[in-house]
Amino acid sequence: MHSDTIIACHECDLLQRVRPLPPGGVARCSRCGGILLQHKRHSLDRTLSFTIAGIILFVVANTYPFLALKSGSLVQETTLFTGIRELSAQGMPELAVLVFVTTILIPLLQLLGMVYVLGPLKFNKTPPGLAIIFRCVRSMQPWGMMEVFMLGILVSVVKLAKMASIVPGLALYSFAILIFVLAAAAASLDPHIVWERVAIEK
Amino acid sequence: MNGFSLTAQKACLAGCQSCHLVSKVRPATRGKYICPRCGSVIHQRKPNSIQRTWALVIGAFIFYIPANVLPITIVTSLGKTQADTILSGVLYFIATGMWPIAAVIFFASIFVPVLKLIILTYLLISVQKKSRWRPRDRTRLYRITEAVGRWSMVDIYVVTILVALVKLGALASIEAGPAAVYFAAVVVLTMFAAMNFDPRLIWDAMEKEDE
Numbered sequence: 058m059h060s061d062t063i064i065a066c067h068e069c070d071l072l073q074r075v076r077p078l079p080p081g082g083v084a085r086c087s088r089c090g091g092i093l094l095q096h097k098r099h100s101l102d103r104t105l106s107f108t109i110a111g112i113i114l115f116v117v118a119n120t121y122p123f124l125a126l127k128s129g130s131l132v133q134e135t136t137l138f139t140g141i142r143e144l145s146a147q148g149m150p151e152l153a154v155l156v157f158v159t160t161i162l163i164p165l166l167q168l169l170g171m172v173y174v175l176g177p178l179k180f181n182k183t184p185p186g187l188a189i190i191f192r193c194v195r196s197m198q199p200w201g202m203m204e205v206f207m208l209g210i211l212v213s214v215v216k217l218a219k220m221a222s223i224v225p226g227l228a229l230y231s232f233a234i235l236i237f238v239l240a241a242a243a244a245s246l247d248p249h250i251v252w253e254r255v256a257i258e259k
Numbered sequence: 260m261n262g263f264s265l266t267a268q269k270a271c272l273a274g275c276q277s278c279h280l281v282s283k284v285r286p287a288t289r290g291k292y293i294c295p296r297c298g299s300v301i302h303q304r305k306p307n308s309i310q311r312t313w314a315l316v317i318g319a320f321i322f323y324i325p326a327n328v329l330p331i332t333i334v335t336s337l338g339k340t341q342a343d344t345i346l347s348g349v350l351y352f353i354a355t356g357m358w359p360i361a362a363v364i365f366f367a368s369i370f371v372p373v374l375k376l377i378i379l380t381y382l383l384i385s386v387q388k389k390s391r392w393r394p395r396d397r398t399r400l401y402r403i404t405e406a407v408g409r410w411s412m413v414d415i416y417v418v419t420i421l422v423a424l425v426k427l428g429a430l431a432s433i434e435a436g437p438a439a440v441y442f443a444a445v446v447v448l449t450m451f452a453a454m455n456f457d458p459r460l461i462w463d464a465m466e467k468e469d470e
Contacts, residue, residue, distance in 0.1 A: 065267035065274030065281050068398050069462040070303075072267050072281070089398045089462065094279075126424045133426050140423035147422060149435055155443050156419050159412065188297045192277050199405075199450060202412050208363070209416025215360045216417070217424065220431060252278045258295045 064093045100247040105175040107242035112168045114235040119161065123210065123228035128221035136228065137161065137206075163201040164239070170194035171242070174251060188255045195248065204236045266466060268303045268459075275301050305457040309383060315452035316379050322444045323372065330436035332418060334425075342436060345369065345414065367413040368442070375411075375449050378404045382456060389464040397461050405453045411446045415439060 061074045064084075068091035075084045078096040086093055097103075122134035137160060145153035174191050177184040184190075210232065214223055267274050273284045278297035294301045305311075330342035343351070345368045352361035378400050385397060418435050425433040 063281050064279060065272065067274065067276060067279075068402070068458045069394075070266040070268055070274070070459040071462070072265060072270060072272065089395055089458075091398065091402070124420070124424060126427070128427050128430060131427050131430070133424055135420065135423040140419040143422045143426075144419055144435060147435055149440060152415065152419075152435065152440055152443055155447070156415065160416070188278075192297050192299055195277060199409060199454070202409055202416075205410055205412045206416045208367075208410070209413050209420060212360055212363055212413065212417045213420040213424070215357060216421070219355075220425070221427070248278070252280070252296060255278070255296050257280065 062094070066091050066093060094249065095247065097245055097247040100245055100250050101175060101179060103245035104171065104242050105179055107238050107245060108168055108171045108175065111235060111238045111242060112172065114231045114238060115165060115168060118228045118231035118235055121228040121231070122226040123232060124214070124226060125224040126217060126221050127224055132224075134226065159200055159202040160206045163197050164203050167194050167197055167201055171246075178251065178254060183254055187251070191248075191251050198243075201239075203232075203239055207232055207236050266459075266462070268463075269466070273301045273303045275299060304459055304463075305455060308455055308457040308460060309387065311455040312379060312383055312452050315448050315455060316376060316383070319372075319376055319445050319448040319452065322441045322448065323376070326438050326441035326445050327369075329438035329441065331414065331438040331442065332421065333434040333436050334431070335434075336431040344438060345442070364414065367410050371407055371411050372445055372449060375404050375408055375453070379449070379452055379456060382461070386460045386464070391464050394461050394465055398458050401453075401456065401458045401461070408446065408450050408453055411449075412443075415443050415446070 061076055063072060064075055065072050066086040066089060069086060069089040071086060071088045073087060073093065075094055078084060078094060080096060080098050083095045084093040085091065119137055122136050125132055125134040141153045141157050141161075144150075144156065170190050171194060173184055174187060174194065210229065214225075217223055267281060271284060272281050273292070274281050275294040275297060277299040278294060280294055280296045282292075282295055282301070284292050284301065284303060292301045293299070327345055329344065331345050331348070332343045334341045334343065345364070349361050349365045349369070352358070352364065382397060382401060382404075385392070390397075418439050421433045422435050425431055
């Protein structure tokens with residue numbers, strides 16, 4: 058653990074020996090400049106707490122309406138799920154599935170997977186299936202698009218502002234905090250602290 | 260920091276793309292190798308990277324046409340129906356003076372997908388021609404392409420929110436247009452294309468020279 062690590066750069070395949078990093082240190086590839094290793098301070102504690110906060114916010118964000126449209130006596134409220142249902146009702150089930158997967162399913166699986174992996178590690182235990190679950194969580198990374206969805210909400214608000222009055226809902230604030238919490242969780246995770254705990258099969 | 264000057268492939272090793280572990284791989288074998296630590300399949304180079312990336316890029320180019328020609332939203336307001344394409348949406352925002360929104364939609368829905376397709380096409384051609392021109396910058400281009408692609412989904416989410424929110428009976432309603440599906444396909448295909456491209460191929464051309 059405290060000896061040098063040999064790493065093949067992900068981007069250019071050059072083999073390099075990396076000395077143990079100081080707290081907060083970054084090792085970059087000497088040839089292409091890609092990041093080889095990055096040490097994060099208090100990675101386990103920080104990532105775990107951001108993830109738990111994320112789960113609570115995620116539940117609030119998805120149960121309450123995030124926007125309401127008011128025009129005279131007509132009020133139309135929407136949760137994330139009603140949008141998905143409406144898409145599939147309009148004959149676009151593929152699109153409904155894509156939105157569901159990228160904004161609900163994958164973020165939720167990632168949050169739960171991270172707690173499953175990091176929770177026991179915090180108490181020095183190794184959960185069963187650690188390697189496969191952590192691998193799945195990592196590979197879902199590009200497909201969770203909460204922050205893109207948040208930008209979508211902002212664009213919609215501006216777009217509709219002229220048509221009728223927009224009332225922000227409780228879930229909107231949860232969404233806004235959630236994206237910062239998710240970004241913080243992603244930024245504080247050092248995947249190496251998990252991989253170090255997995256035994257290498259000979 | 261650097262005690263080596265050779266690549267993992269030359270040393271008959273391969274770095275796991277998932278957990279970074281470097282392990283031994285016998286050269287020129289067709290069987291699958293499993294990372295001894297995390298269990299994912301490891302390759303020295305992503306298999307058929309160039310062919311797969313080309314197929315996905317060409318597919319995305321094809322879907323890009325209906326995505327821009329067909330309407331993405333169909334607005335019915337007081338009995339009048341209006342179909343909007345991605346571009347007419349941008350022009351509408353410019354005409355009404357909402358520059359920031361026009362810029363967001365333009366960048367996410369028009370500029371980024373086109374830029375991504377052009378960059379991937381250029382990277383594919385440069386790798387196939389074994390170009391040795393500025394590999395560091397080309398690797399950086401690849402990194403950017405991989406990172407920005409997801410933001411193109413913005414328009415899809417806007418459509419999702421609009422169809423759920425604007426259902427004011429005879430007053431106004433919004434329906435998703437056929438372009439939405441094609442546009443979503445472009446975003447997904449380009450994301451897969453970026454994932455299938457192997458940036459290590461850029462550097463393989465540099466290796467040949469050293470020998």
